Amino acid sequence: MSQITKSTCCYCGVGCGVLIEHDGTKVLNVSGDPDHPANLGRLCSKGSTLHLTGDSSARALYPELRLGKTLARSRTDWDTALDHASEQFAQVIAEHGPDSVAFYLSGQLLTEDYFAFNKLVRGLVGTNNVDSNSRLCMSSAVVGYKKALGADAPPCSYEDIEQSDCVLIIGSNMAFAHPVLFRRLEAAKAARPDMQLIVVDPRRTDTAELADIFLPIQPGTDVALCHGLLHILLWEGWIDRAFIETHTEGFDALKTLVRDYTPELVAEICGIKASDLHNVARLIGSTPSFLSLWCMGLNQSSCGTDKVGALINLHLATGQIGKPGSGPFSLTGQPNAMGGRETGTMASILPGHRDPKNAEHRAEVARFWGVDSLPENPGLTAIDLFQAIKDGKIKALWIACTNPAQSLPNQTLIHEALAACPFVVVQEAFTTSETVPYADLLLPAASWSEKEGSVTNSERRISHVRAAVPAPGEARPDWAIAVDFAKRLEQRLRANQPSLFPFQHAEEIFLEHAALTAGRDLDLSGLNYTVLDSQGPQQWPFPQGAAQGTARLYQDRQFATDNGKAKFMASAYEPTVERRDARYELSLMTGRLRDQWHGMTRTGTCARLFSHTEEAVLSLNPRELSRRNLSDGQLVSVKSRRGSLILPVKADDSLQMAQAFLPMHWGGRYLKALGINTLTLGDYDPYSQQPELKHSAITVKPVELPWTLYALVEGDVQNRLTRLRELADGCDYVSLSLVGRDTPAVVMRAAHTSAPDKATLAAIDEVLGLDEGPVMAYDDPRQSVGKRVKLEDGRITALRLAGESAAREWLKALYLEGETDDSLRRWLLAPLSAPPGGNKVASKVVCNCVNVNEDAIKAAIGAGADLDGLKQNLGCGTQCGSCVPELKRLINQGQASQLATAL
Incomplete structure (x- = not known):
């Protein structure tokens, strides 16, 4: 039941x-x-x-231990695993000091997980070497908020999106990265057409399709843009002088700085029209309420803090903060990056938004925890942490719920560091993570739906996360693993003293965390699970005695600074670290896809989520493709100063000339080499230590790889994906993905300068199940061509094309349709023949929720359907709504085509 x-x-x-x-x-x-x-x-x-x-075959089920770097891991029990880990960490600490160990965590941990680790690292081990992948996500927003407003406290609520008169989205493809909020924005704009939406982005994304004004700025020029807007606001008198004089400081220095950012200069720097700059400034300066939304496009920069500060300046100059529909609103990238910030589980933060450089703050936490002191030495943040590992300064590393071997920039350095570290613990739910092979100790963790705790979202709202099903195998909640390890390490580091970790249940940890926030800006001491269950998710602050959470901060115009005044940030515009030049002539931007998440450890187990975008493809402006004599689907070498990849290329008119785009999600599990972040650089913001993942300089050259391979096979997808990736490693180009809905299949594309040996092809056929049973086959050894197709009950269940690729899309379409006819046999037995399906390809799925493809949508549009007609007749756009921007674009294209035909 x-x-x-x-x-x-x-x-x-x-x-x-x-x-x-x-x-x-x-x-x-x-x-x-x-x-x-x-x-x-x-x-x-x-x-x-x-x-x-969460395919069960991809899950980590039991602890695994490797005794020696040259050996494979073998299954062990929890006691042996954690005793060994505590022994290794205690030995390293004794020999090299507490700063010789480090912990690298994740914004996907629950708050209770975070708190347990932080107490372990700072209270027991005595080091500040604890950081998380939130460093790659929101750390520039954190520092920007703290510098300008005094605290890491987003002042807005989601309801402000619906209440605002003017919304500025900058550095965020919200339609892909935060689709549910974008739906709320779409609905608000439909209900109030006078609402003005401004979108700032180098690419014309799906988000930009909704904009009243779109500013396609050059990558990295956000500070210049904001200064140019403020210049106009000052010139026109569109500022709130009373607010500035009463509630802020530092305005004179900023006014002097932005005097030089004339509309003409800013238009030249940003690559936009001066008239558009004036129009945006007029909207911001005259609107009753002004809300800004941003994400990685600002944060992931070597000057991300300056970008955030320049944006907040616009709110302070106009007094647009602390009231409905107004304020600077950072959209958090991960489910609980905010919880990590609350608990202080990053090298630069202590619990309750305290500062590790502040002696009194350290003493407060030490007294609360009952330890003599907290460490003073600065902790290593993500980029410096892995450099220190490579340099031999870190002897033991604990990684929990994150995949640095895919997500960090400059992957060559990251893999060298992981390989060099003497002892690596990986606490992970999925064995398919690119980081898992480096684990000397693998600890199986519970995942979504399997553990209890809490998370805090972008609007400071805390939700109670409840477990629905037990974790598989011997997997355990992350906080429980941390506590069990900590108790064992206590026996080695502070024997015969009361335990710092008496926790038996997740709520006990939450209550300690909440108590440690009392009196702080984020005070949530009035919360517990009972309150969250009875009153629903609540926003902090929620102090003792509060009846409900706080929807909006700074309504009293008092900020979290020493004197209660907000501070303007006067930082000059600095360009991106890497700029285009004669050798690296393209600006590469990275970003999210609609249907994938981070490194695809979880989403990569669902074939349906590949149906909108099947593989990593380098996007270029159509004129850029033409100028370089490249065609859609052609393989090219993409090279930066750190590494190179071979990828297919495609035309994308959302990009400007001299720009390129890659999705961030593909790592070494799905691609040859080490994935997309082979190309990106590790230079980071000096204040937030957030790396410039968004931009690097590249060059693109065509490659000739005449021998190709295409394979597809149903079932046992995780095992087959791993084995095929290993077997194809000798090829210059390799790409793997999943296809299908009810019965997923692995798809592999590969290309090389020449055919592999027969043994490799035979091994691939064995993985595909083409080495036995009813298999149709054709071989032409002289041309290195081989075809294999396996049919079961009239359906294709496996295939392999070697040495030719013309029939690839036709065969995939046959597989997805689940039907074949005699044409398949006739084609199979003919040498290098064109597929009988002509140019037929498998139509891209636009609406994943109800499985509506592009062909069906175009046919309906051709018959006269508008958006409402598509929703009514096909069902697309009626569920999650993520496909609505694309549906609108297809409608516009269809109408333009019909008009051109009529003329």
């Missing part, structure tokens, strides 16, 4: 509530929670497929 458990989605920082349908042992379905104030029942394409992810 099925049951329903309320919980939250484990993806982005929107913090959507979900209803998990399960039978007590297995998750059966998931839907949006209509009572959760973050999403009101909506889910995006990723959230709505949560029940289809």
Whole structure:
């Protein structure tokens, strides 16, 4: 009998509530929670497929230990695993000091997980070497908020999106990165057409399709843009002088700085029209309410803090903060990056938004925890941490719930560091992570739907996360692993003293965390699980005695600074670290896809989520392709100063000339080499230590790889994906993905200068199941051509094309349609023949929720359907709505085509 458990989605920082349908042992379905104030029942394409992810064959089930770098790991028990880990860490600490060990955590951990690790690292080990992948996500926003407003406290609520008169989205493809919030924005704009939307982005993204004004600035010029806007606001008198004089400081220095940022100069720097700059300034200066939304486009920069500060300056200059529909609103990238910031589980923060450089703050936490002191030495942040590992300064590393071997920039250095570290613990739910091979000790962790705790979303709203089903095998909650290890390490470091870790349940940790925030700007001491269960998710601050959370900060115009005044930040514009030159003539930008998440450790187990974008492709402006004599699908070498990849290229008119775009998600599991971050650089912001992942300089050259291979096989996808990746490693180009809906299949593309040996092809055929059974085959050894197709009940279940690729898309279409005819046999037995399907290709799925492809949508548009007609007749756009911007674009293209035909 099925049951329903309320919980939250484990993806982005929107913090959507979900209803998990399960039978007590297995998750059966998931839907949006209509009572959760973050999403009101909506889910995006990723959230709505949560029940289809987490393939059990990809899960870590038992502890595994390697005794010696040259040996394989073998299964062990928890006691042996954690005793060994505590022995190794204690020995390293004794020989080299506490700063010789480090912990690298994740914004996907629950708050209780974070708190347990932080107490372990700072209270027991005595080091500040604890950081998280939130360093790659929101650290520039954190520092920007603290410098300008005095605290890391986003002042807005989601309801401000619906209440604002003018919304500026800068550095965020919100339609892809935060789809549920974008749906709320779409609905608000439809209800109030006078609402003005400004989108600033080098690419014309799906988000920009909704904009009243779109500013396609050059990459990295955000500071110049904001200074130019402020220059106009000052010139025209569109500022709030009373607010500036009463509630801010530092305005004179900023006014002097922005005097030089004339509209003409800024237009030249940013590559936009001066008239558009004036129009945006007029809107910001004259609107009753002004809200800004940003994400990685500002944060992931070598001057990300300056970008955030320059944006906040616009709010302070106009007094647009602390009131409905107004304020600078950072959209958090991960589900609980905010919880990590609250608990202080980053090298640069202590619990309760305290500062590790502040002696009194350290003493407060030490007294609360009952330890003599907290460490004074600065902790290593992500980029410096892995450099220190490579340099031999870190002897033992603990990684939990994150995948640095895919996500960090300059992957060559990261892999060298992991290989060099004497002892690496990886605490992970999935064995398919690119980091897992480096684990000397692998600890299986519980995942989404399997553990209890809390998370805080972008609007400071805390939700109670409930477990619906037990974790598989011997997997355990992350906080429980940390506590068990800490107790064993205590026996070695502070024997015969009361334990710092008396926790038996997650709520005990939450209550200690909440108590440690009392009196701070984020005070949540009035919260517990009972309150969250009875009153629903709540926003902090929520101090003792409060009846409800705080929707909006700074309404009293008092800021969290020493004198209660907000501070303007006067920082000059600095260009990107790497600029285009004669050798590296293209600006590469990275970003998110609609249906994938981070390194695809979870989403990569769901074939449906590959149907919109199947593989990593380098996007270039169509004129850029033509200028370089490149064609769609052609393989090219993409090279930066750190490494190179071979990828297919495609035309993308959302880009300007001299620009390129790659999705961030593909790592070494799905691509040859080390993935997309082979190309990116590790230079970082001096204040936030957040790296410039968004931009690097590259060059692109065509490559000639005449021998090609295409393979597809149903079933056992995780095992086959791993084995095929290993077997194809000798090829210059390799790309793997999944395809299908009900029965997923692995798809592999490879290319090389010449055919591999027969043994390699035979091994590939064995993995594909083409070495036995009813298999149709054709071989032409002289031309290195080989075809294999396996049929079961009239359906293709496996195929392999070697030495030719003309029939690739036709065969995939046949597989997806589940039908074949005699034409397949005739083609198979003919040498290098064109497929009988002509140019037929498998149509891209536009709407994942109800499986509507592009061909069906175009046919309906050709018959006269508008957006409402598509929704009514095909069902697309009626569920999560993530496909709506693309549907609108297809409608516009169809109408333009019909008009051109008529003329």
